[in-house]
Amino acid sequence: MPSGGELIALPAGGNGPKHPNYFLLGFVGALGVLTAWFLTQALVGARAVLVYILVALFLAVGLNPVIEGLRRRARMPRWGAILTVCLTLVFFAAVFVWTIVPPLTEQVASFATNLPDTLNDLQNTPFFADLEQRYDLLDRFEGVVTAPDFGQQLFGGLVGVGQVVxxxxxxxxxxxxxxxxxxxxxxxxxxxxxxxxxxxxxDGVRRIGDEIVRRIGSFIAGQLVVAVFGGVVAFFFLWAIGSAYALTLALVVAVTALIPLVGTTIGALVASLAVALGNPLLGLVTLVFFLVYQQIESYVISPRVMRHAVDVAPTANITAALVGGALMGLVGALLAIPTAAALTIILKQVVFPRLERR
Structure with missing residues (x-):
């Protein structure tokens, strides 16, 4: 017994302090890391499916204002409004294919028919003769075509294209x-x-969620307005210069304009190249026209429409589209602007008021 009559409390059973089971801790930690790795691999493997779901949900939310508008104004049931929207989309897709496929088929057939004459004319030009003398292009081309594995490479390329389609x-x-x-x-x-x-x-979350849904619908509506306006302008310009495929190229310009940031540029290049095949000078004029129009759309039309639709500053729109494109490609660029609008709503209605009350 210690001096002073003090007692020392011993652990129950007389045992000393217990030490942690390091083997069990390591096993549980390794099991957690392995589970996290399997989950990550599963998410990576299902990435394409998750992207499909995300895009479909985005389109459903964006088209919901149209469905609700049909329900209110035309007094349709929800299934009737959805059927009307789907039939409209199918009709537009059919018109787009109908205007694209025949001219494209005609151009490819014409190119294949005129290819020998074009090559003969090309051989008679001084520029090609100089290239032939320096680099022996025809012999190299003949060697590639007559190579034993040329058919296999060509078949593999066709299979690859078919798989992509x-x-x-x-x-x-x-x-x-x-x-x-x-x-x-x-x-x-x-x-x-x-x-x-x-x-x-x-109630507050429902109010914010409904506002986010409305903003996404407004964003899609704004994109459609910009795309339709660009298609109409392209059609009248192409019709004025006498292009035989004014409607087809205008639809291409309108559809590609739905792609954020680079859509208008893609449409302009396609239209200019198509015109240049028939008349290089008119192709150059078309390219200059679309470059000028792109500046007007980027700095006048699109900022006004999108600011009214999603209430996000143009700088934030561009930044969000660039970040989304870097993370998820085209899908990320498409979803970035409504995501920025949703974050703006949360900041204005939730975060900032709480900070002001402190």
């Missing part, structure tokens, strides 16, 4: 089917999402 068609069909299901069940999806929020905050 098939994957694109499959992705488009998948997104359209998912969009149809999401449009039909969007109110139920939103209601279930809001029920995860505590009852005391549910």
């Amino acid at each position: 098939f994957n694109s068609l499959f992705a488009t069909f998948t997104v359209l089917v998912l969009t149809l299901f999401f449009m039909a069940s969007l109110p139920a999806i939103l209601d279930v999402s809001y029920r995860f929020v505590p009852r005391s905050s549910r």
